[in-house]
Amino acid sequence: MTGTIAFQGELGAYSHQACRDTYPDMTPLPCRTFEDAIEAVRSGEAELAMLPVENSTFGRVADIHHLLPESGLHIINEAFVRVRIALMALPGVPLSEVREAMSHTMLLGQCRNFLAKHNIRRVTGADTAGSARQVAEDALPHRAALASELAGEIYGLEVLARDIEDEGNNTTRFVVMSRDPDHSERGDHGMITSFVFQVRNIPAALYKAMGGFATNGINMTKLESYMVGDTFTATQFYADIEGHPEDAAVARALDELDYFTTEVKILGVYPADPRRG
Numbered sequence: 001m002t003g004t005i006a007f008q009g010e011l012g013a014y015s016h017q018a019c020r021d022t023y024p025d026m027t028p029l030p031c032r033t034f035e036d037a038i039e040a041v042r043s044g045e046a047e048l049a050m051l052p053v054e055n056s057t058f059g060r061v062a063d064i065h066h067l068l069p070e071s072g073l074h075i076i077n078e079a080f081v082r083v084r085i086a087l088m089a090l091p092g093v094p095l096s097e098v099r100e101a102m103s104h105t106m107l108l109g110q111c112r113n114f115l116a117k118h119n120i121r122r123v124t125g126a127d128t129a130g131s132a133r134q135v136a137e138d139a140l141p142h143r144a145a146l147a148s149e150l151a152g153e154i155y156g157l158e159v160l161a162r163d164i165e166d167e168g169n170n171t172t173r174f175v176v177m178s179r180d181p182d183h184s185e186r187g188d189h190g191m192i193t194s195f196v197f198q199v200r201n202i203p204a205a206l207y208k209a210m211g212g213f214a215t216n217g218i219n220m221t222k223l224e225s226y227m228v229g230d231t232f233t234a235t236q237f238y239a240d241i242e243g244h245p246e247d248a249a250v251a252r253a254l255d256e257l258d259y260f261t262t263e264v265k266i267l268g269v270y271p272a273d274p275r276r277g
Contacts, residue, residue: 001047005029011154021081050176051064074177083172086152086164087162088147088159089141091157099120102143195265195266
């Protein structure tokens with residue numbers, strides 16, 4: 001696929017890595033915020049947007065589930081990216097000379113053991129790719145960056161150590177958003193349907209709404225709740241299920257869900273990533 005794909009962050013961010021891994025022939029478009037990335041697709045500046053929704057270590061990405069239903073866009077794909085962290089410095093600087101490492105606070109927290117072992121002080125940066133750029137611009141031999149190797153490649157840094165994260169399975173899940181839905185595709189590893197809904201104000205409404213998925217043998221891989229509006233009584237649920245709305249069992253389950261809810265909004269029907277596990 002060709003064209004432009006928008007993402008939040010700077011060139012070299014893990015979102016950029018997701019774009020390059022999933023759509024290597026598309027041109028990446030860095031955006032300041034998630035809203036800017038969504039607007040780039042809505043306006044036609046980009047064909048797709050790559051948005052992170054959850055991380056295996058830190059849980060869901062803040063605010064993203066509020067943005068997806070109101071975006072007017074549709075999920076057409078998902079991508080899983082392993083967060084591989086590299087320590088990178090100016091060309092020619094050895095590890096023994098590094099005294100500081102700059103990165104986003106979350107990445108700094110994921111490399112505690114390595115940094116302690118080498119007596120490297122943590123310096124908080126705005127984000128991962130931005131820290132790599134800052135280290136390159138400041139040209140301080142004693143300061144390195146923690147980021148993706150892609151960021152080092154872009155900003156001219158050399159890798160001193162790679163895969164230094166404390167946990168070796170840290171993974172971020174992204175969804176790919178488009179102006180137009182595509183329910184015709186069928187994936188080799190199954191399909192995922194994502195939707196949001198609000199339950200009716202009756203006793204055990206959520207329990208009854210979920211019953212249709214159990215009785216029809218539909219696996220629900222995600223169910224999260226969050227408040228909507230400015231009241232504590234309005235709760236919206238975000239769900240991912242395995243299957244396609246045209247599958248007979250999924251269709252029956254969604255029919256039962258519709259009976260106990262005030263609104264069901266399909267956000268996307270897309271192939272399951274083989275790294276889903």
